Amino acid sequence: LAKTTQPISMDSYEGQEVNITCSHNNIATNDYITWYQQFPSQGPRFIIQGYKTKVTNEVASLFIPADRKSSTLSLPRVSLSDTAVYYCLVGRPGDMRFGAGTRLTVKP
Amino acid sequence: DGGITQSPKYLFRKEGQNVTLSCEQNLNHDAMYWYRQDPGQGLRLIYYSQIVNDFQKGDIAEGYSVSREKKESFPLTVTSAQKNPTAFYLCASSQIGGTRSTEAFFGQGTRLTVV
Secondary structure (H helix, E strand, O other), X not given: OOOOEOOOEEEEEOOOOEEEEEEOOOOOOOOEEEEEEEXXXXXXXXXXXXXXXXXXXXXXXXXXXXXXXXXXXXXXXOOHHHOEEEEEEEEOOOOOOOOOOEEEEEEO | OXXXXXXXXXXXXXXXXXXXXXXXXXXXXXXXXXXXXOOOOOEEEEEEEEEOOEEEEOOOXXXXXXXXXXXXXXXXXXXXXXXXXXXXXXEEEEOOOOOOOOOEEEOOOEEEEEO
C-alpha cells in the first residue's frame, strides 16, 4: 500500500483557510485518496474521498494533481472546533491504513 | 439506529489473560476493521475482513486473533502473547463499492488496561 507523508502539526487562526498536503509517491492505479478527522478519545470521521482532480463537499475540498502523487485537503474558514488530527489515507476500499496524521490547532 | 457498537468501553486485563473485545454493526457493511491507537499516535491496523469467514492480517497482528462468522460481528481477542496490550482499540466498518467506498464508520472504542 502507498505510504503517506503529512506534516506532523499545523497552527491556524479562526476564519482562515487551512491547506494540509499529503505526499503519496507510490500510489497505485486503483487507490483512492481519503481524509479523516479525529477528536481525542473518539473514532475518526470521514471528511472526503477523491480519485483525481478536485472534489468538494459541504465541509472541505480535495485537490489532486494529474500525477496523483500528492493531495491537498482544504478547510475553508476554520473555527476552534476544527482543532483535531487529520489523516490522509491512500488505498483500496476494504483495506484502509492510517498514517501518523497532522495535528491542526486553531487559535482564537 | 444504524451504527457500530463496541463493548465494553473500558476493560482491565490481568497479566497472562486473554480478553475479547466485541464489535457489532447493523449497517450491512461488507468490510470490518480493528485498529489500535496508543497515546499521541495514529491508528495501526490489526486485522481486517472483507467478507464473512475470511480475514487478513494488518500491520500489527501478532498477539491478536479475530473471527468473522457473521457479517454483523467481528470480535477481537487480545491474547497473552500480546506483551503490551494497553491501548485504545477502535473497530470500524465500511461498504466496499459505491460513491464513498472508503468511508468507514467507527465505534466509540474500547480502552484496555493491563493491571
